[in-house]
Amino acid sequence: MVRIYLRNRMTKFSDLKLGPKVQKAIDEAGYTTPTPIQAEAIPAALEGRDVLGIAQTGTGKTASFTLPMITQLARGRAKARMPRSLVLAPTRELAAQVAENFDTYAKHVKLTKALLIGGVSFKEQDQLIDRGVDVLIATPGRLLDHFERGKLLLSDVKIMVVDEADRMLDMGFIPDIERIFSLVPFTRQTLFFSATMAAEIERITNTFLSNPKRVEVARQATASETIEQGVVLFRGSRKDRQASEKRKLLRALVDAEGDRLTNAIIFCNRKSDVDIVAKSLKKYGYDAAPIHGDLDQSQRTRTLDGFRAGDLRFLVASDVAARGLDVPAVSHVFNFDVPSHSEDYVHRIGRTGRAGRDGKAIMICVPSDEANLQDVEKLLEKEVPRLENPLASGVSETSVDDGGAAEEGRKPRRSRRKPETVDAAPATKPQAEVEVAAEDTPAEEAPVAERVDDTPRASDRGPRRGSRRDSSVVGMGDHMPSFIEKSFEERLAG
DNA sequence: AAAAAAC
Numbered sequence: 274m275v276r277i278y279l280r281n282r283m284t285k286f287s288d289l290k291l292g293p294k295v296q297k298a299i300d301e302a303g304y305t306t307p308t309p310i311q312a313e314a315i316p317a318a319l320e321g322r323d324v325l326g327i328a329q330t331g332t333g334k335t336a337s338f339t340l341p342m343i344t345q346l347a348r349g350r351a352k353a354r355m356p357r358s359l360v361l362a363p364t365r366e367l368a369a370q371v372a373e374n375f376d377t378y379a380k381h382v383k384l385t386k387a388l389l390i391g392g393v394s395f396k397e398q399d400q401l402i403d404r405g406v407d408v409l410i411a412t413p414g415r416l417l418d419h420f421e422r423g424k425l426l427l428s429d430v431k432i433m434v435v436d437e438a439d440r441m442l443d444m445g446f447i448p449d450i451e452r453i454f455s456l457v458p459f460t461r462q463t464l465f466f467s468a469t470m471a472a473e474i475e476r477i478t479n480t481f482l483s484n485p486k487r488v489e490v491a492r493q494a495t496a497s498e499t500i501e502q503g504v505v506l507f508r509g510s511r512k513d514r515q516a517s518e519k520r521k522l523l524r525a526l527v528d529a530e531g532d533r534l535t536n537a538i539i540f541c542n543r544k545s546d547v548d549i550v551a552k553s554l555k556k557y558g559y560d561a562a563p564i565h566g567d568l569d570q571s572q573r574t575r576t577l578d579g580f581r582a583g584d585l586r587f588l589v590a591s592d593v594a595a596r597g598l599d600v601p602a603v604s605h606v607f608n609f610d611v612p613s614h615s616e617d618y619v620h621r622i623g624r625t626g627r628a629g630r631d632g633k634a635i636m637i638c639v640p641s642d643e644a645n646l647q648d649v650e651k652l653l654e655k656e657v658p659r660l661e662n663p664l665a666s667g668v669s670e671t672s673v674d675d676g677g678a679a680e681e682g683r684k685p686r687r688s689r690r691k692p693e694t695v696d697a698a699p700a701t702k703p704q705a706e707v708e709v710a711a712e713d714t715p716a717e718e719a720p721v722a723e724r725v726d727d728t729p730r731a732s733d734r735g736p737r738r739g740s741r742r743d744s745s746v747v748g749m750g751d752h753m754p755s756f757i758e759k760s761f762e763e764r765l766a767g
Numbered sequence: 768a769a770a771a772a773a774c
Contacts, residue, residue: 364771391773414773444771543769566771592770613768 284312290319292344294381299340302377308333310490315341317486318464325478325485326466330596330623332490335374338434338464342408343379345432351385351405355429359457360410361450363440365390365570366577366598371436372410384408391415392570399424413441413449420456430457438467438474440596443614447473454481468596469616500626503660504611504636504646519637520553523609525663526635527559527587530605533633536580537605539589540621542613550609551589561587564594595620608636611645615652635660 286299286307307315310328317324318341328334342358351357362368372388379386387401389411395418402409402425409416419425433454435441441450463482467474478485507522509515527534539554541547544565551563562576562585573593579585581600588594595617606625612618626632636657638646650656 412772418773440771446772449772595770614770617770 289315289340291315291340292347292382294347295340295343295378297381298378308337308490310334310488311337311340313488313490314338314464314486317488318342318462319344321345321462323462323482323485324464325482325487326464326490327468327470327488328466328490329468330599334466335371335436335599336378337488338436338466339371339374339378342432342434342464343375343382343384346384346407347382351407352429353405354402354424355426356387356402356406356409357429358408358432358434359416359427359430359453360408360434360436361413361416361441361453362410362436363412363444363446364593365392365412366573366593367437368410368412369574370599375408375410386410389415389419390570391418392573395419395422413446413453416453417449427453427456428458430461432462432464433457434464434466436466437596438465438477439469439471442471442473447477450477451481500622500632500634502622502634502636502657504638504657505660505662506638506643507662508640515639516549519609519639520550522637522662522664523550523607524554524557524559526607526637529663530633530635533604535602535604536583536586537588537607538594538600538603538621538624539587539607539609540595540612541589541591542610544591546609547589547591551587554587554589559587560585561589563589565591566593592617592621594624598624600624604632606632606634608634611636611638611642611649613645615645615648618649618652 284307285305287296287305289307289312291299309332310326311333314324314326314337318338324338326334326337328337338360346357349357360368360371362371368388368390372386375384375386385401385404385406386408387398387406387410389398389402389409391412391414398415398419402419416425420427435450438450441447463485465478465482465485470478505522505526507519509518523539527537539550539561541550544567547563547565551561554561562579564573564576568576576585576588577594577598577600580588588600592612594600595612603625606622608618608621612621622632622634625634636646646657
């Protein structure tokens with residue numbers, strides 16, 4: 274550890290013998306010192322050796338293969354339909370991210386590339402391939418699809434990269450990966466990256482890598498170091514109300530963070546819940562948008578770009594966004610559900626507290642998630658601190674409804690799941706119902722409509738500064754019943 | 768039990 278650290282401190286990018294044009298791009302990007310994995314992997318890759326990198330995101334893994342690749346590919350030219358290198362990534366977003374990395378560091382080098390991912394038309398991808406590409410970046414499914422159409426020849430691939438291999442394993446891509454390995458020349462160079470070395474990954478590397486340089490990077494500061502964690506144990510007042518009450522709790526937790534919250538990712542276990550939570554937050558005036566695999570690729574891209582640019586404050590996500598995505602500077606991660614794979618917890622909260630910044634990760638745990646919480650704590654080897662439910666004292670947890678947030682607008686393509694009972698109720702105005710909650714009256718009996726204007730409102734809710742792009746917000750908008758805020762003040766004071 | 772990825 275110490276040795277690597279010292280060595281890393283002494284090594285500069287300029288010591289690594291990268292091509293002058295690559296070096297220029299690095300200088301312009303403002304980087305001088307490589308990360309440990311870059312310092313170790315780049316020299317080996319430049320020598321033409323296979324590399325087995327065991328590292329997580331945030332370690333500079335992507336540049337550890339793009340930089341030597343650009344250097345090596347700077348000479349020579351691709352023939353039509355015969356890419357000279359191939360990068361495989363498990364998700365479309367990750368593939369797109371790798372492509373951006375090439376754009377950044379190959380800007381002074383004449384290098385052609387194509388991004389082959391699903392969800393977009395074949396036509397443009399075909400045209401690029403026909404012209405010949407130096408770098409092909411792809412998700413496995415779409416790559417094989419192109420190959421089977423006979424549009425693509427892999428016999429000139431000199432460098433092959435497999436990124437996030439353990440994720441590929443989780444997603445059942447290993448047979449595809451093996452097939453692709455069988456389609457590229459035996460003499461290629463292979464750069465292979467995985468966050469962990471599961472037995473199956475070990476087997477693949479033994480089969481397809483040749484005397485690799487093994488580069489292992491200590492896990493980034495584990496969860497505990499820079500990320501403040503907490504979990505709220507929560508049970509709905511009634512089973513059929515738990516879902517909407519949980520969303521109310523989420524809003525309260527968000528609000529309680531005040532100005533400390535600049536932006537956040539909210540993870541849900543199910544795509545349907547991603548939609549419901551995003552819709553609900555939007556309805557209550559929060560600047561939120563969903564991302565998961567059932568949404569159009571164009572929408573996924575737009576949402577992610579907006580979030581990166583700071584135009585979007587809350588990203589409600591499935592685990593499509595848990596790993597690998599480079600989203601700089603997220604102040605908070607909320608786990609609306611406890612992830613059922615405990616490793617995913619580490620990946621999810623790893624979206625915050627990056628690059629030495631402080632981060633906060635807050636989770637909600639309902640009774641049925643308690644077994645998962647135990648698994649998470651077993652993995653962390655420590656207890657996640659319990660947080661008080663900000664709504665617990667003095668305020669009834671009953672009767673908060675999103676007004677059928679989930680029922681409005683289009684449902685995701687494949688989601689035929691029946692929404693929860695509460696949300697299926699006729700879409701009444703949320704402010705009325707929240708006000709009902711303030712009065713501690715069961716929603717069903719409340720004369721909602723006429724009470725709307727009497728709703729006590731806090732003029733300023735503090736935390737939100739994002740734009741509400743949806744001008745048709747039906748919900749509370751800027752208004753927040755004062756009881757919620759009051760209970761916080763009381764809580765903070767006490 | 769679910770998410771991701773191919774049409």
